[in-house]
Amino acid sequence: MILIVDDRPENILPLKKLLELHRFSVDTAESGEEALRKVLNTTYSIIILDVQMPDMDGFEVANAIAGFSKAKYTSIIFLSAVNTEKKFITKGYTSGGIDYLTKPVDLDILVLKIKTLQKLYEQQQELRNTQESLRKEVEVRTQAQEALTQQMQALEGVLSSLPQMAFTVTSDGQLEYVNEHWYRYSSDPKKLPECHPDDDICDEWDVAFSQGMEFTRELRLKDLTTGEFRYHLLRIVPIRQQDVVVRWIGTFTDIHPQKQAAELLEQQVELRTSELLLKNTELEQTNHELQQFSWVVSHDLKEPLRKIQLLNDTIKEKFLKENEEAVGYLDRSIRASARMATLISDLLTYSRLSNPETYQPTNLNTLLDELLLDFDETISRTGAKISIDTFPTIETMPGRIRQVFQNLISNALKFVKPDVAPIIHIKAERIATLAIDGEPDTNGSYCRIVVQDNGIGFDEKFLDRIFVIFQRLHTRSSFEGTGIGLAIAKKNIEKHHGLITAQSREGEGARFSIVLPIKQV
Template sequence: MILIVDDRPENILPLKKILELHNFLVDTAESGEEALKKVLKTNYAVIILDVQMPGMDGFEVANAIAGFSKSKDTSIIFLSAVNTEKKFITRGYTSGGVDYLTKPVDPDILVLKVKTLYRLYRQQQELRETQLSLQKEIEVRKQAQEEIAGRMQELRLVMSSLPQMAFTIAPDGQIEYVNEHWFRYSTDPTTFPQTHPDDDVCDEWPVYLKSGIEFTREVRLKELETGNYRYHLLRILPVKQQNALVRWVGTYTDIHPQKQAAELLEQEVELRTKELLIKNLELERSNHELQQFTWVVSHDLKEPLRKIQILNDLVKEQFLSDIPEAVSYLDRSINSSARMSSLINDLLAYSQLSTPAAFQSTDLNGILNEILSDFDELLSKKNAIITVDSLPTIDTIPGRIRQVFQNLISNALKFSKKDVPPMISITSERIKDKRIDSEPASDGDFYRIIVSDNGIGFDERFIDRIFVIFQRLTNRTSYEGTGIGLAIAKKNIDRHNGIISARSQIDKGSQFILILPARQNNEIE
């Protein structure tokens, strides 16, 4: 069965129809959570997974599915119309996807890929069934050998039919019987085949013979016809009657193909690891170049904007002050320039978040006092009331944690109700675990800091959008902003190995909850 996961029904329907035309059974899910519930109950050959979804995105769903043992043979194809950059494609593959397609998708190509992955899934299932069948066959053979332990002739008949080299050993260690496969590796039925010098078991076997316990080793035997060494699994089992050892039964099983495959796989893993290291270095270099580019572009854009604002002010004051319509147009131009300048500053701040910085012990009270001092004029203008608990001293990157509190307080003032004085509350408590709803604990490893306000609030259905860059829940004409502030806050909290979330109701204010570790590793972030 095929599972299609997309939060848009209009995207699911055409894919479902196309696959059903090719005789596939198709199931659908409209969210990551629904998909995970279905995966727990149903086996799917292929999952076609949309990347951009509210709640759990496609990458998070794929990571969760990878933890389900029953889905280890399921192939995941990512679809995305937005996240088409190399870093998202790379993330898709590292999340467990076998393919990453960008929309619009060629239906014929998609069907061919699904057919191929479906066929691979069926082959894996058949192989698993074959393996189970082989395991059962081995168990049956073991039981048969135990049942006929006292009848040597019957045992020899069974051993002569085995595909492995088989032999029996008397309690004194002398070889009693060998089957015909033995003579591919030894001309003497009383002497063990020649092993590789590094695999000699002559010193070990007498110890197990004396102890009467099973002996198992991997050895390389020299094939008489070719002179080549081949890997075998040697097993020598004691056969007992009423706790008395009556003989040993041994087999050499040829595992040479499996060992070659394992060695080839190890080489492939080593090669892929080297490739990933090279890609990581290239990615780090690209990120560094992007930061430099953003810095240069931002500074180059600021200068002409400043000139535009200054010149507009001069024209308005010196030449058009008595023409209201012209003044109105110039004010709009000046405001647009200011918004552009604010956007450039925010973009510059966002690009600098990946710059390495060290953690250090920080008194959050001092940080907050500095921020409130910066907002003093705006606080007075709005008659804002701020209450602050005693905040802890924790390990932070001071400049970045300052950005978090600055953006949260700025938003609380910005999105206040008209003609209602803003009321902002900042509380702190020590908690046990890294969870939003963790219980308080005086010796906990984390702190929960809550910034509350009585502003316009927002619909909690859109809580995931507010931390995404350029996402806004208000119109630009009513409230200023670039849509970057909360994205900066989230990225900074992530760098502090913490959590940021929110609770809100429209017209009833908002709460932003920060979970921060009390202590950090002394590594450069």
């Protein structure tokens, strides 16, 4: 904006119109005091100032304006029709004027000068803006540099306190800082420690460095004091600012004692494994011999028992028919021999459980139908009712899973209430997990089988005992048996990687739950 100062309005108006025709913004003042008030509140690029004014002439106004910050870059052009002498022109320049024109003024020349001064003002303004922007940028950079210096000092303080070798690497891959531990392995802070020839990492580090990736590697470094190569774990992490790697921070952690311990442990494990393999071979041989022994013993024990039973029956029929007391003793001897034969058979069955067998898809419904034929006489005698759900095909060892159901059904038919027909229900459903209470799932990987009866039941505080060999909850006089059946069932289920348990109350029947994998791994 341009300010015209003249005490005569007739001088202001034509000059104002002329400048407005040339698209200049123009303001006016009719006295020096008014001009000073306006300069205090408005920034002007050019002031056209009449020299001869009452009260306060142009020189005085110019001297006053020179002290205003808003007029620091303002150009002053003096106009005068009276004071045309050289001394006045000199005074105008010394008062801060850029030019001193005498009237009559060539308006075209005046306009050209104003345009030139306006252009200079605008260029100076752009230059000042640029300078201010640069000043602020320099200030920001200075603050950033100071903050970075403080961060580096803090980082170096942290790294110097670490028990490991610590260092930093610049973004162009040069070592920047190392802590005191570095000098145990390298005498030069700009040179990496000497690595074992088999632990060269240059190629791997170059790849990690080019991709800005964290780098971790075990290697051996040469101790300058002892000349020994010690195992270290090298870890170098990139530090990013605005997704650009600005430096790397690395550590060498001494893991030599751990490596030695690990190597010693590996040697011990290898030695122990060899010993276990040898022991396992010996154990397999011993098991084989025990199986052969059990067969021989069972045969040798069964044969005398059969002879004892046969001889007792013969004596009973031929010589003691009339002697009821002798017959009673012989019956007890025959029953004891029968129990002994059953016990030997059960023990032989239990010993066979360690023999390996193969899994195969098994139709449990067919297996159960065949098994029930073995109990046909007992079912008919007791009036038992047995219902069986449809089972999915399961991978099992058929002979062993048959033993499980044989023992459970036998117990359900044996442990019954007086004068109450046994009712047995065998049901199955697929579940999602290997858990007795697993959630039903039509596509589950496991099958839950439940054998439910209405027999005499048992107190659940004895649950742990019923699956232990030779453990009985009832006397032989009450119920026959050897106490091995459920132990055999549990061992067979474990061979199938399954679960078995029971729930019961005295007088309310028993519920045996089994979970088996549909397919064996």
